[in-house]
Amino acid sequence: MPEAQAICQEPEVDFTVLDRIIFDDYGGNREAMIMMMQAIQRQYRFLPEPALQYISQAIGIPLTKIYEVATFYASFSLVPKGRHIMHVCTGTACHLKGSGGLVQHVAARMGLDGGGTTPDLKFTLETVNCLGACAVSPVVVLDDRYYPKANVGQLNRLIEQIDTE
Amino acid sequence: MATAPRAAAAPSYAKKFACAGELEQYRQALIERTDPAAPRILVCCGTGCKAVGSLDLLEAMKGAVSAAGAQVRVMPEIKRTGCHGFCSRGPLMSFQPENLFYQRVQPADAEEIVRETILGGKRVQKFLYTPPGSKEPIATVDEIPFFAKQTKLVLKRVGRIDPFDINDALVHGAYKGLVKALTEMTPAQVIEEIKTSRLRGRGGGGFPAGVKWESCAKQPGRHYIICNGDEGDPGAFMDASVMEGDPHAVIEGMAIAAYAIGSDRGFFYVRFEYPLAVQTLTRAIRQAEEMGLIGENVLGTRFTFKVSISTGAGAFVCGESSALMSSLEGKVGRPRPKYIRSTERGFRDSPSNLNNVETYANVPEIILRGGAWYTGIGTERSTGTKVFSLTGNVHNVGLVEVPMGSSLREIVYGIGGGIPNRKELKAVQTGGPSGGCIPIPKKFLDINVGFGRLAEIGSMMGSGGMIVMDENTCMVEVSRYFISFLVGESCGQCAPCREGLTRMKEILTRITRGEGRPGDVELLEEIGTFTNSFSLCGLGTSSANPVLSTIRYFREEYDAHIRDKKCPSGVCKPLFYYEIDPATCTGCGLCRVKCPAKAIAGEKKKPHTIHQDLCIKCMECYKNCKFTSIRIM
Ligand SMILES: Cc1cc2nc3c(=O)[nH]c(=O)nc-3n(C[C@H](O)[C@H](O)[C@H](O)COP(=O)(O)O)c2cc1C
Numbered sequence: 044m045p046e047a048q049a050i051c052q053e054p055e056v057d058f059t060v061l062d063r064i065i066f067d068d069y070g071g072n073r074e075a076m077i078m079m080m081q082a083i084q085r086q087y088r089f090l091p092e093p094a095l096q097y098i099s100q101a102i103g104i105p106l107t108k109i110y111e112v113a114t115f116y117a118s119f120s121l122v123p124k125g126r127h128i129m130h131v132c133t134g135t136a137c138h139l140k141g142s143g144g145l146v147q148h149v150a151a152r153m154g155l156d157g158g159g160t161t162p163d164l165k166f167t168l169e170t171v172n173c174l175g176a177c178a179v180s181p182v183v184v185l186d187d188r189y190y191p192k193a194n195v196g197q198l199n200r201l202i203e204q205i206d207t208e
Numbered sequence: 209m210a211t212a213p214r215a216a217a218a219p220s221y222a223k224k225f226a227c228a229g230e231l232e233q234y235r236q237a238l239i240e241r242t243d244p245a246a247p248r249i250l251v252c253c254g255t256g257c258k259a260v261g262s263l264d265l266l267e268a269m270k271g272a273v274s275a276a277g278a279q280v281r282v283m284p285e286i287k288r289t290g291c292h293g294f295c296s297r298g299p300l301m302s303f304q305p306e307n308l309f310y311q312r313v314q315p316a317d318a319e320e321i322v323r324e325t326i327l328g329g330k331r332v333q334k335f336l337y338t339p340p341g342s343k344e345p346i347a348t349v350d351e352i353p354f355f356a357k358q359t360k361l362v363l364k365r366v367g368r369i370d371p372f373d374i375n376d377a378l379v380h381g382a383y384k385g386l387v388k389a390l391t392e393m394t395p396a397q398v399i400e401e402i403k404t405s406r407l408r409g410r411g412g413g414g415f416p417a418g419v420k421w422e423s424c425a426k427q428p429g430r431h432y433i434i435c436n437g438d439e440g441d442p443g444a445f446m447d448a449s450v451m452e453g454d455p456h457a458v459i460e461g462m463a464i465a466a467y468a469i470g471s472d473r474g475f476f477y478v479r480f481e482y483p484l485a486v487q488t489l490t491r492a493i494r495q496a497e498e499m500g501l502i503g504e505n506v507l508g509t510r511f512t513f514k515v516s517i518s519t520g521a522g523a524f525v526c527g528e529s530s531a532l533m534s535s536l537e538g539k540v541g542r543p544r545p546k547y548i549r550s551t552e553r554g555f556r557d558s559p560s561n562l563n564n565v566e567t568y569a570n571v572p573e574i575i576l577r578g579g580a581w582y583t584g585i586g587t588e589r590s591t592g593t594k595v596f597s598l599t600g601n602v603h604n605v606g607l608v609e610v611p612m613g614s615s616l617r618e619i620v621y622g623i624g625g626g627i628p629n630r631k632e633l634k635a636v637q638t639g640g641p642s643g644g645c646i647p648i649p650k651k652f653l654d655i656n657v658g659f660g661r662l663a664e665i666g667s668m669m670g671s672g673g674m675i676v677m678d679e680n681t682c683m684v685e686v687s688r689y690f691i692s693f694l695v696g697e698s699c700g701q702c703a704p705c706r707e708g709l710t711r712m713k714e715i716l717t718r719i720t721r722g723e724g725r726p727g728d729v730e731l732l733e734e735i736g737t738f739t740n741s742f743s744l745c746g747l748g749t750s751s752a753n754p755v756l757s758t759i760r761y762f763r764e765e766y767d768a769h770i771r772d773k774k775c776p777s778g779v780c781k782p783l784f785y786y787e788i789d790p791a792t793c794t795g796c797g798l799c800r801v802k803c804p805a806k807a808i809a810g811e812k813k814k815p816h817t818i819h820q821d822l823c824i825k826c827m828e829c830y831k832n833c834k835f836t837s838i839r840i841m
């Protein structure tokens with residue numbers, strides 16, 4: 044189970060960073076909780092449990108409510124993500140140009156079941172719905188770099204690069 | 209996902225404008241300072257062009273121009289703009305004032321462009337646009353059919369101004385509508401003008417904006433203005449382009465709405481997948497505030513309007529108005545029953561007016577030119593223009609704005625340039641995941657696109673996604689795709705939507721795997737009708753449209769999958785295989801080189817063959833064969 048292993052590697056949570064996000068950037072405003080959580084996720088690439096507990100105390104929202112939000116929205120993750128993150132767009136335009144096949148192909152090569160993170164935390168595969176670049180579909184984004192008109196051969200080369208790291 | 213980097217410091221202004229007169233004086237000074245004949249190069253940096261490297265191109269152009277230095281007689285201004293619209297030809301740039309249009313330009317080409325075009329005054333042929341099927345390149349924007357056939361109202365400044373510079377927007381007329389509303393009109397008159405224009409919401413529902421504003425204004429308590437920039441419809445990017453290309457049009461529209469309704473607080477709700485839109489809006493709001501165009505005591509009047517941005521976190525259902533408001537409050541976005549109106553009790557349980565990005569962007573022009581003028585565009589029931597994002601199997605993928613009531617033929621062939629690779633047009637999908645597929649060419653190519661007519665034939669206008677599908681699109685797979693999208697996005701609180709969608713997905717998945725059973729289609733119809741009738745929110749009550757519309761118009765494809773276990777379009781992998789036609793194969797070897805699975809063998813100049821056990825059906829050979837020798841069996 045990749046997830047179980049991943050949880051063992053909780054990073055140290057720096058509470059001064061949390062204070063900065065919660066109070067300096069968002070003024071402790073409960074309505075800004077989603078954006079606080081996004082900022083925390085940018086920091087750690089997922090939502091560490093101690094950070095969620097800290098928000099709960101800091102702005103007085105029950106932990107269950109925070110978990111409800113964390114599991115409702117697709118962009119939040121409760122387990123760490125890989126060092127390399129690949130997003131394959133599966134919006135309609137990209138789907139028509141075969142992005143479903145790209146997802147299957149990458150998942151099979153990395154031994155993932157349709158998506159997720161490899162046990163060594165090297166690589167995460169995720170799908171997104173439309174990145175607004177439909178003209179150059181199918182679009183793949185690896186570590187924030189766009190690969191327009193992606194194809195299997197090109198993705199194989201990208202994966203090989205990651206493999207050899 | 210990319211995170212929005214902090215925008216660099218904006219130029220600051222000495223003080224806020226104390227009255228409308230000061231703003232107009234400033235605008236006049238700006239206009240006088242800009243010489244319309246001065247050379248300007250507009251480099252498109254919308255999301256589409258950015259994905260193919262336009263930011264590098266922008267830097268390369270700046271570098272090349274300054275390297276040429278003293279040789280350049282008049283230094284051109286190199287401007288970063290929003291989406292020009294012609295995304296499939298990116299990266300794009302245009303040269304002003306002559307309106308010369310270059311496409312598919314790479315950063316490495318910058319030097320050549322400076323040498324030939326800027327210094328030499330020559331047009332470089334290879335960068336000019338040549339329409340499909342023609343040999344004559346077209347040099348200027350006005351002559352290119354893709355641009356010439358559009359009517360730009362909402363997009364009039366998108367792609368022409370630098371979205372990060374409010375001065376540029378002011379030169380091109382931004383905030384004139386707000387000034388007129390504040391100085392010449394009462395709130396009631398503003399609402400009356402919008403009602404006269406018969407502007408309908410562009411977010412999908414088509415509710416008359418003026419009526420919504422009026423009913424919100426009547427409510428007691430603090431009022432909120434919300435802009436729906438969630439644009440969850442996959443394959444649609446109209447709202448993104450407006451927010452990225454002309455943020456001030458939307459802010460101005462919201463401010464006018466706030467004045468009309470009596471609100472002092474506005475919110476943008478933008479999906480997090482649009483980091484560029486968040487960046488441009490953040491900057492635009494700050495600049496407008498510094499000038500006193502929003503914020504406290506706008507232009508010295510008693511009208512105060514603060515605006516901020518919230519981002520979504522990846523939930524399609526949060527585009528629905530009540531879910532969006534609950535998400536704005538920092539909670540999960542679960543829609544609530546419709547009988548509670550948001551205009552009475554919305555965000556923070558207070559009267560809230562929610563409109564789509566494009567709806568707001570229409571407002572300033574209506575105020576400036578009058579509602580009656582607006583009704584002259586479009587049709588009786590659907591006034592004005594509509595921006596579509598035209599994608600899929602069409603030559604000219606991009607952003608198009610046409611008067612309401614334009615025909616699909618005009619959009620797909622006139623502007624879109626038709627279907628590439630000599631393929632047949634099969635269907636046009638509108639309305640996003642809850643829309644329907646309109647079969648073409650059977651009967652509907654000349655249908656007029658507007659709110660009423662599309663609903664009559666089982667689709668809907670939606671927010672403006674228009675996806676063109678050619679003969680290689682499997683309609684069963686398309687409906688499986690949309691249903692599976694909706695299963696993932698259903699909030700799960702009501703049973704018809706949660707269960708109905710899940711069951712439909714199961715059945716459709718079976719059919720696309722070749723395990724369909726007689727009676728499946730009837731079962732789908734029954735579940736679909738039920739789901740559409742009894743779900744709680746708009747997601748559920750339109751969720752079966754993709755299934756029902758494809759069954760209605762493409763029943764024979766369902767039958768082929770279920771009865772013959774064949775996918776005639778060559779999409780559902782277990783239901784077809786590729787074969788090379790030995791009679792037409794020239795043995796050029798392209799497919800052999802392109803095949804990532806090394807499944808194709810053959811000697812040069814002799815017909816090739818496909819090893820079926822190795823083939824992963826990725827379509828590379830089919831797409832690349834120049835002689836249409838790859839057959840779907
Ligand atoms: C499931 C669902 C998703 C929606 N997504 C959007 C969206 O992404 N953008 C949008 O403007 N409206 C969306 N809407 C429509 C909104 O609920 C609302 O009607 C609209 O934003 C109102 O603005 P308008 O009157 O200006 O169109 C969605 C509706 C539903 C039911």
Ligand code: FES
Nearest residue numbers: 132134137174177
């Ligand atoms: S559908 Fe993939 S970028 Fe729009």
